[in-house]
Amino acid sequence: MSIHGKKSLPYIVRKVFEIQHKLYQQHVRMCSTGRLQEALKIEDEQDFPKINDLKAQAEETQYYYPVGKSFKHEPDVGEQFTYSQLRVRLAGPHQLQPKPDADDLQFGKLFTDHMFKAAYHKRLGGWQTPEICPMENLVIHPAAKVLHYAVELFEGMKAFRGVDGKIRLFRPELNMARMNASAQRSGLPSFEPEEFIKCISRLVSIDQEWVPHTESASLYIRPTLIGIEPTLGVASSDSALLYAILSPVGGYFAGKQTGGVSLLADPRFTRSWPGGVGDKKMGSNYAGTIHVQKEATKQGFQQVLWLYGDDHQVTEVGTMNVFVFMINEHGERELITPPLNGLILPGIVRHSILGLARQENQFKVTERKITMHELKKAIYENRVLEMFGAGTACVVSPIERIFYMGENLLIPTMENSDSVWIQMRNTLLDIQYGRVKHPWAIEID
Amino acid sequence: MSIHGKKSLPYIVRKVFEIQHKLYQQHVRMCSTGRLQEALKIEDEQDFPKINDLKAQAEETQYYYPVGKSFKHEPDVGEQFTYSQLRVRLAGPHQLQPKPDADDLQFGKLFTDHMFKAAYHKRLGGWQTPEICPMENLVIHPAAKVLHYAVELFEGMKAFRGVDGKIRLFRPELNMARMNASAQRSGLPSFEPEEFIKCISRLVSIDQEWVPHTESASLYIRPTLIGIEPTLGVASSDSALLYAILSPVGGYFAGKQTGGVSLLADPRFTRSWPGGVGDKKMGSNYAGTIHVQKEATKQGFQQVLWLYGDDHQVTEVGTMNVFVFMINEHGERELITPPLNGLILPGIVRHSILGLARQENQFKVTERKITMHELKKAIYENRVLEMFGAGTACVVSPIERIFYMGENLLIPTMENSDSVWIQMRNTLLDIQYGRVKHPWAIEID
Numbered sequence: 001m002s003i004h005g006k007k008s009l010p011y012i013v014r015k016v017f018e019i020q021h022k023l024y025q026q027h028v029r030m031c032s033t034g035r036l037q038e039a040l041k042i043e044d045e046q047d048f049p050k051i052n053d054l055k056a057q058a059e060e061t062q063y064y065y066p067v068g069k070s071f072k073h074e075p076d077v078g079e080q081f082t083y084s085q086l087r088v089r090l091a092g093p094h095q096l097q098p099k100p101d102a103d104d105l106q107f108g109k110l111f112t113d114h115m116f117k118a119a120y121h122k123r124l125g126g127w128q129t130p131e132i133c134p135m136e137n138l139v140i141h142p143a144a145k146v147l148h149y150a151v152e153l154f155e156g157m158k159a160f161r162g163v164d165g166k167i168r169l170f171r172p173e174l175n176m177a178r179m180n181a182s183a184q185r186s187g188l189p190s191f192e193p194e195e196f197i198k199c200i201s202r203l204v205s206i207d208q209e210w211v212p213h214t215e216s217a218s219l220y221i222r223p224t225l226i227g228i229e230p231t232l233g234v235a236s237s238d239s240a241l242l243y244a245i246l247s248p249v250g251g252y253f254a255g256k257q258t259g260g261v262s263l264l265a266d267p268r269f270t271r272s273w274p275g276g277v278g279d280k281k282m283g284s285n286y287a288g289t290i291h292v293q294k295e296a297t298k299q300g301f302q303q304v305l306w307l308y309g310d311d312h313q314v315t316e317v318g319t320m321n322v323f324v325f326m327i328n329e330h331g332e333r334e335l336i337t338p339p340l341n342g343l344i345l346p347g348i349v350r351h352s353i354l355g356l357a358r359q360e361n362q363f364k365v366t367e368r369k370i371t372m373h374e375l376k377k378a379i380y381e382n383r384v385l386e387m388f389g390a391g392t393a394c395v396v397s398p399i400e401r402i403f404y405m406g407e408n409l410l411i412p413t414m415e416n417s418d419s420v421w422i423q424m425r426n427t428l429l430d431i432q433y434g435r436v437k438h439p440w441a442i443e444i445d
Numbered sequence: 446m447s448i449h450g451k452k453s454l455p456y457i458v459r460k461v462f463e464i465q466h467k468l469y470q471q472h473v474r475m476c477s478t479g480r481l482q483e484a485l486k487i488e489d490e491q492d493f494p495k496i497n498d499l500k501a502q503a504e505e506t507q508y509y510y511p512v513g514k515s516f517k518h519e520p521d522v523g524e525q526f527t528y529s530q531l532r533v534r535l536a537g538p539h540q541l542q543p544k545p546d547a548d549d550l551q552f553g554k555l556f557t558d559h560m561f562k563a564a565y566h567k568r569l570g571g572w573q574t575p576e577i578c579p580m581e582n583l584v585i586h587p588a589a590k591v592l593h594y595a596v597e598l599f600e601g602m603k604a605f606r607g608v609d610g611k612i613r614l615f616r617p618e619l620n621m622a623r624m625n626a627s628a629q630r631s632g633l634p635s636f637e638p639e640e641f642i643k644c645i646s647r648l649v650s651i652d653q654e655w656v657p658h659t660e661s662a663s664l665y666i667r668p669t670l671i672g673i674e675p676t677l678g679v680a681s682s683d684s685a686l687l688y689a690i691l692s693p694v695g696g697y698f699a700g701k702q703t704g705g706v707s708l709l710a711d712p713r714f715t716r717s718w719p720g721g722v723g724d725k726k727m728g729s730n731y732a733g734t735i736h737v738q739k740e741a742t743k744q745g746f747q748q749v750l751w752l753y754g755d756d757h758q759v760t761e762v763g764t765m766n767v768f769v770f771m772i773n774e775h776g777e778r779e780l781i782t783p784p785l786n787g788l789i790l791p792g793i794v795r796h797s798i799l800g801l802a803r804q805e806n807q808f809k810v811t812e813r814k815i816t817m818h819e820l821k822k823a824i825y826e827n828r829v830l831e832m833f834g835a836g837t838a839c840v841v842s843p844i845e846r847i848f849y850m851g852e853n854l855l856i857p858t859m860e861n862s863d864s865v866w867i868q869m870r871n872t873l874l875d876i877q878y879g880r881v882k883h884p885w886a887i888e889i890d
Binding site: 135139287 | 595630736
């Protein structure tokens with residue numbers, strides 16, 4: 001509620017309607033006054049960060065945003081959409097789907113009852129009225145640029161139901177900064193980050209019963225921007241569709257804590273390269289990886305470790321950033337992750353882990369190039385203590401084996417007590433599930 | 446008609462229906478017996494290659510197909526679709542659009558009345574019944590893999606109305622070979638090349654009045670394959686949609702013959718890289734180029750010359766392959782084009798020009814690496830005679846200027862009489878527009 005300002009009459013009416021809607025979802029036909037009061041009181045009861053506090057985090061975004069300057073719209077982007085324009089068309093009770101058991105959740109197979117949509121048409125002056133509507137198929141012209149030239153990009157975020165029952169997003173301003181950077185590189189229109197966060201929050205709020213009531217699952221949020229101008233020819237798209245869909249997802253670690261991830265590192269395949277778009281979350285970065293991931297799965301590996309260059313630099317793992325915790329050649333404990341040199345995605349969990357590790361200051365923390373040669377040597381000399389991946393979907397995921405040039409390299413990630421990866425994972429989960437108060441977890445309505 | 450075998454009764458009935466349809470398009474409501482007879486006689490009157498002769502060209506395809514082996518379906522692709530299954534649902538007279546003036550045509554902005562569609566669902570056993578239907582929007586789930594991970598690929602082909610009024614395709618079997626190669630690299634299902642060519646031919650035949658009655662224009666054919674499985678997660682798509690749309694396009698050279706193309710060669714941007722998918726016609730190869738093309742246009746250049754590596758190898762131009770005709774360091778005349786090393790698209794016009802030039806044997810013809818250093822030196826020494834691009838959209842396009850590292854390199858392409866590029870262009874147009882009989886031009890119904 002903190003998002004929407006004072007408790008005006010229209011606000012209260014809307015609130016009643018929303019709560020009614022939620023009760024409909026639970027097949028309860030009567031609005032409970034207790035629930036309404038409870039909902040209206042939240043604002044006074046808590047002091048977690050609110051969406052409106054996001055401005056205070058601008059500096060942090062700027063630090064994160066790799067181009068080293070704060071975000072600016074392209075001069076000709078036109079009218080922006082705002083949260084205040086948002087139209088909501090709720091699904092009727094007959095359209096609501098049953099919610100799955102949290103234990104049965106798989107990644108990205110099931111979607112909630114509603115979605116967000118905003119169209120952009122340059123010739124109509126810019127962004128059009130944003131809308132929340134029942135989840136529905138998109139109607140796309142067969143010549144739309146997204147279907148031919150991969151004019152498309154996305155983000156991955158999660159909404160978590162905290163131990164206090166409240167729902168929180170994790171650093172959404174960083175997703176929005178990255179999404180706008182991807183949009184500009186794709187020739188697609190940028191948007192006002194805060195307005196979109198407010199719209200997403202409202203969407204999550206409407207479908208809030210889909211946020212799993214457990215700490216082993218969450219609601220995955222997929223904001224997507226596609227170019228829909230219906231003309232052939234490799235050029236910017238003057239029409240676009242921004243949308244967001246929601247999918248309840250299980251924890252990556254449920255039942256998996258006994259084993260780490262195995263990786264195939266095959267230098268014949270490259271994910272990204274200097275002068276390309278490897279640091280943007282554009283669909284085009286993924287198309288070429290599917291065949292290689294299929295090969296890895298066939299050979300019994302869970303993920304691909306992407307290498308780059310003649311010296312076989314470690315870049316990233318599947319859809320995660322990668323960390324190595326080792327004793328370096330000077331005998332120091334060092335946490336290493338590849339630098340933001342354009343080849344890797346500037347991950348938000350990566351950025352958060354670096355922040356936490358630097359704050360705790362218990363070992364050296366370095367963003368630098370690490371080659372397979374250096375890694376292999378360190379593994380042979382028993383200096384590598386842990387390797388792990390970091391990403392929104394997996395949070396933190398231990399790595400225990402790399403197959404490289406015909407050889408199995410074993411990493412003792414699971415053997416260390418007092419592991420860095422477990423520490424990091426637990427700190428992040430504590431923040432995300434509201435076990436500790438932290439400015440990174442933004443409470444929504 | 447040669448495609449469809451003997452003139453059975455159903456064949457003649459269909460023929461009548463099609464011709465009626467064409468006449469409807471011309472707002473003539475009566476079927477002319479003369480036209481019908483004319484249509485039915487074509488088979489006996491000509492001896493151009495027919496679609497059914499394609500098998501004879503298998504060896505050529507094999508030579509072209511860069512992986513060096515003939516095409517094989519993935520073992521688990523399932524049921525194939527065939528031309529005999531094709532269902533046709535024609536647009537009603539009220540749905541037919543007016544045809545544009547051939548002089549007003551722009552690339553890819555206008556589409557014909559019909560399209561082709563075939564769905565693939567692994568869990569239903571493979572390819573489903575193919576269909577020709579009125580041109581219509583696609584209905585796509587917002588989580589479809591094509592919209593997130595660029596699981597998409599396409600081809601570019603043209604249908605030409607010859608000087609004899611007959612319609613021909615240019616080497617369609619090569620497009621199909623490349624399309625199947627792209628499909629396999631994208632984790633999408635392959636198809637029977639000949640069956641799809643027959644379906645495309647039927648589509649062009651139905652919309653034949655859209656094939657411009659001029660030698661300065663043609664009907665562009667865009668076969669497209671997209672992954673439509675509605676699940677998030679970077680993985681192969683178990684559902685796909687193969688479709689083809691048609692767009693009448695103007696000649697690239699109309700009114701442009703007085704000047705060549707200017708190129709921006711900026712080594713900071715890379716189109717493709719070893720271990721990637723630069724040799725496949727996947728949408729993901731284009732997304733990253735749009736921003737750079739926009740920059741080039743802003744700076745006054747028509748296209749981008751893509752370089753690769755620290756030695757700034759010339760790879761390709763915009764959406765064309767590139768050729769340099771020069772006096773080499775041994776004083777020989779040499780036609781050079783970059784090799785099929787995975788960085789460039791194996792263009793069908795490129796392949797045809799190499800074939801023609803080798804057959805004529807008037808100068809050395811080489812597929813080899815050429816760097817900007819070598820090119821610049823040769824330009825300085827006045828040894829570069831011509832540079833040109835080759836592609837389906839542009840046929841052959843002369844290049845007259847490259848802006849590289851702050852310097853304008855001028856190429857005397859337009860100054861030579863008896864140019865190789867004009868010779869090549871004319872030979873190709875003669876074949877495409879049926880001025881000469883040649884096995885590369887396949888006549889359709």
